[in-house]
Amino acid sequence: MFRRSLFALCLMSVAIPASAQTSDGGFGQVASASTASVVKSMHTLIRRNLVEAADAMPAEDYAFKPTPEVRSFGQLVGHVINANFYFCSQAKGEASPSKENFERTADKAALVKGLSDSLAYCDDVYAATTDANFNQQVKVAGPGGGSEGGRGSVLLFNMTHNNEHYGNIIVYMRLKGRVPPSTARVQKK
Numbered sequence: 001m002f003r004r005s006l007f008a009l010c011l012m013s014v015a016i017p018a019s020a021q022t023s024d025g026g027f028g029q030v031a032s033a034s035t036a037s038v039v040k041s042m043h044t045l046i047r048r049n050l051v052e053a054a055d056a057m058p059a060e061d062y063a064f065k066p067t068p069e070v071r072s073f074g075q076l077v078g079h080v081i082n083a084n085f086y087f088c089s090q091a092k093g094e095a096s097p098s099k100e101n102f103e104r105t106a107d108k109a110a111l112v113k114g115l116s117d118s119l120a121y122c123d124d125v126y127a128a129t130t131d132a133n134f135n136q137q138v139k140v141a142g143p144g145g146g147s148e149g150g151r152g153s154v155l156l157f158n159m160t161h162n163n164e165h166y167g168n169i170i171v172y173m174r175l176k177g178r179v180p181p182s183t184a185r186v187q188k189k
Contacts, residue, residue, distance in 0.1 A: 036134050039155055040126045046162045047119045050080060052181035053169045054115050059108040061176050071103070073172045077111045078102035080165050084118035087158035088125040090140045091151045097121060122158065129155060 032038050054077050062074035071079060081102040089096040102114045134152035170180045179187070 034131050036129050036131045036152060039152060039159060040129065043122065043126050043155070043159045043162075046159060046166055047123070049166050049180070049182050050162060050169070051112075051116060051119065053166065053173060054108075054112050056178060056181060057108075057173060057176070061172075061178075062106065062108050062111065064172060064176060066172065066175055073169070074106055074108070074111055075103045076165060076168055076172065077115055078105055080162060081111070081114045081118045083161050084115075084122050084158065087154055087161070088118075088122040091129070091138055091154040091158070092125045093138050126155060 032041070057073055062077075063072050065072045078101070082098075085096045085098040098114075098118070100114070102111060105111055105114065129151060135150040137148045138151050138154060140146050140149050140154060166182075170182075173180050
């Protein structure tokens with residue numbers, strides 16, 4: 001019972017800020033009795049925003065940093081790519097199919113392709129996740145040898161991480177005078 005309550009609290013803490021940033025896709029559209037279905041649907045919402053944002057930002061703005069201490073837009077996209085491959089491979093129980101550190105890639109075309117590839121890889125992992133295997137224990141590599149966690153928890157963390165960094169991407173885009181894709185879709189309605 002505690003585990004489900006904690007999960008519901010985590011899901012609400014993600015859904016409310018996510019709907020504030022992705023105003024065209026709120027929790028009401030993805031609500032389901034199936035936890036796996038909710039996480040899959042939320043992944044679908046954020047993947048669209050990430051790809052459209054990466055595509056919309058001009059190549060010359062991929063080097064943009066709001067302050068010297070933070071990642072450039074390109075490094076931020078690269079970080080999201082690396083994390084997608086990491087989390088989804090952990091949930092799938094295999095080594096990451098990517099050996100590239102995308103945070104070191106400066107080329108927009110390579111980053112947009114890498115982002116699309118990482119999200120396509122994740123799509124398969126999310127699609128194969130069901131309520132029956134959501135809590136299946138998987139090894140999660142990390143400091144000190146890593147740990148074990150539920151497959152769904154790893155995907156939930158991935159989806160939350162993507163939403164967090166889409167929030168960063170929105171700020172970068174706004175600072176460069178660009179309208180984020182989630183806002184642009186609402187403005188078209």
